[in-house]
Amino acid sequence: MQEKLRSHIEKIVRLNDEEFELVLFHFSIAEFRKNQFIFKEGEKVKQAYYVVSGLLKLLYTDSSANQHIISFAMEDWWESDFYAYFTQTKATMSLQCLEKTTVYCLSLESYQHLCTHIPRMERFFLQKSNLGFIGSQQRILSLLTTSAKERYEQLLERYPSLLQRVSKTQLAAYLGVSRETLSRLYS
Amino acid sequence: MQEKLRSHIEKIVRLNDEEFELVLFHFSIAEFRKNQFIFKEGEKVKQAYYVVSGLLKLLYTDSSANQHIISFAMEDWWESDFYAYFTQTKATMSLQCLEKTTVYCLSLESYQHLCTHIPRMERFFLQKSNLGFIGSQQRILSLLTTSAKERYEQLLERYPSLLQRVSKTQLAAYLGVSRETLSRLYS
DNA sequence: TCAGAATAGTGATCCATGTCACAGGTGCAT
DNA sequence: ATGCACCTGTGACATGGATCACTATTCTGA
Numbered sequence: 200m201q202e203k204l205r206s207h208i209e210k211i212v213r214l215n216d217e218e219f220e221l222v223l224f225h226f227s228i229a230e231f232r233k234n235q236f237i238f239k240e241g242e243k244v245k246q247a248y249y250v251v252s253g254l255l256k257l258l259y260t261d262s263s264a265n266q267h268i269i270s271f272a273m274e275d276w277w278e279s280d281f282y283a284y285f286t287q288t289k290a291t292m293s294l295q296c297l298e299k300t301t302v303y304c305l306s307l308e309s310y311q312h313l314c315t316h317i318p319r320m321e322r323f324f325l326q327k328s329n330l331g332f333i334g335s336q337q338r339i340l341s342l343l344t345t346s347a348k349e350r351y352e353q354l355l356e357r358y359p360s361l362l363q364r365v366s367k368t369q370l371a372a373y374l375g376v377s378r379e380t381l382s383r384l385y386s
Numbered sequence: 387m388q389e390k391l392r393s394h395i396e397k398i399v400r401l402n403d404e405e406f407e408l409v410l411f412h413f414s415i416a417e418f419r420k421n422q423f424i425f426k427e428g429e430k431v432k433q434a435y436y437v438v439s440g441l442l443k444l445l446y447t448d449s450s451a452n453q454h455i456i457s458f459a460m461e462d463w464w465e466s467d468f469y470a471y472f473t474q475t476k477a478t479m480s481l482q483c484l485e486k487t488t489v490y491c492l493s494l495e496s497y498q499h500l501c502t503h504i505p506r507m508e509r510f511f512l513q514k515s516n517l518g519f520i521g522s523q524q525r526i527l528s529l530l531t532t533s534a535k536e537r538y539e540q541l542l543e544r545y546p547s548l549l550q551r552v553s554k555t556q557l558a559a560y561l562g563v564s565r566e567t568l569s570r571l572y573s
Numbered sequence: 574t575c576a577g578a579a580t581a582g583t584g585a586t587c588c589a590t591g592t593c594a595c596a597g598g599t600g601c602a603t
Numbered sequence: 604a605t606g607c608a609c610c611t612g613t614g615a616c617a618t619g620g621a622t623c624a625c626t627a628t629t630c631t632g633a
Contacts, residue, residue, distance in 0.1 A: 261531045265531075269527055281519065282520045285516060292527075318505060321508055321512060322501065324512060325508060328515035328516050328519055329468065329515050331519045332515055332518045332522060333468050333469045333472070335526060336468070336469075336522050339456060339522060339525055339526055340446055340454065340479075342526065343446075343456070343529070344448045344452075375529070375530045
């Protein structure tokens with residue numbers, strides 16, 4: 200399990216054993232059942248999560264009680280309500296398991312400690328953040344420029360396994376269309 | 387002008403004179419006329435830009451020749467096609483001036499050099515990247531959950547000056563609605 | 574193993590927004 | 604000053620997608 204984390208980090212920066220020891224010291228492991236909430240809207244967000252196995256959704260519930268999925272987090276992904284995390288305020292979104300999920304947890308203090316004491320970890324987080332930013336911007340572009348049908352096809356192309364792992368209802372909430380409309384896109 | 391850059395950076399991290407000297411050495415200044423393209427889709431993106439004065443739009447032109455505005459960049463903002471920048475590939479988006487604009491330019495090598503030699507600059511970029519990521523995610527949320535009208539009102543509330551500075555056509559391209567629809571939102 | 578809850582498909586209807594067309598206003602350039 | 608390009612508003616119409624309602628199927632937990 201720690202090998203997984205290590206190789207994940209070492210895809211971007213090298214760490215010696217001593218450094219990785221310190222990294223590991225700052226993470227904790229947690230396991231959640233299917234459907235369990237890791238945190239809910241309104242709660243303080245104390246951790247960022249690295250998904251070892253399982254599947255998460257980051258969701259927002261609007262005033263009409265409709266769920267919107269900002270993102271799915273599969274193996275090797277990082278997830279949290281990062282605004283709430285970095286500002287240590289209450290979550291506006293919730294993080295919930297779509298499957299039984301194991302995560303590594305990193306508190307903000309630990310994050311800052313690692314950044315300060317292991318420059319390569321700061322480099323790692325910078326790289327991750329840049330990639331996350333780029334990914335979000337592409338999602339914005341896809342929401343602005345493509346139809347629901349195209350977005351559905353793009354999603355299947357990029358993450359074909361998702362179709363097996365999540366319900367159509369969830370996919371629709373991610374794509375920004377109603378369940379019924381999604382159902383008609385391929386019939 | 388350099389004072390502007392310095393105080394922008396020092397909102398996040400302290401720099402001594404020597405460090406700022408090095409920072410400044412890696413930036414170059416450029417000026418562009420209204421409507422001029424800083425780069426166009428298909429070109430290599432060699433720089434990231436810090437806006438000293440003026441106003442930029444980052445835009446994507448789809449296959450039907452419709453323009454979509456991913457973001458505006460006002461004073462104190464950073465902008466580029468960051469995917470193309472970090473991977474040193476060709477731009478999928480274009481960056482164009484809505485007003486006469488002065489920018490500081492930072493090449494990828496300079497960016498990396500600064501990150502490596504001035505840890506506080508790496509901290510600065512990490513902070514900026516995190517904020518950028520959070521901002522994009524909120525834009526995604528707003529595209530998923532709110533109507534064009536609400537988005538228009540949110541935009542005016544956050545950046546009231548934009549209404550004076552850009553045409554309705556531009557605003558519509560940013561909000562993801564047609565010019566006509568936007569026109570009807572407040573009549 | 575069985576009942577209730579999710580999940581999925583589909584018909585009917587309605588509405589928001591896109592598209593096309595036109596006209597008046599403003600500002601810039603020759 | 605004149606003319607042209609751009610910006611804006613608005614009417615008419617088309618349409619994609621939301622909403623509501625119902626049914627069939629699959630999952631799941633006591």
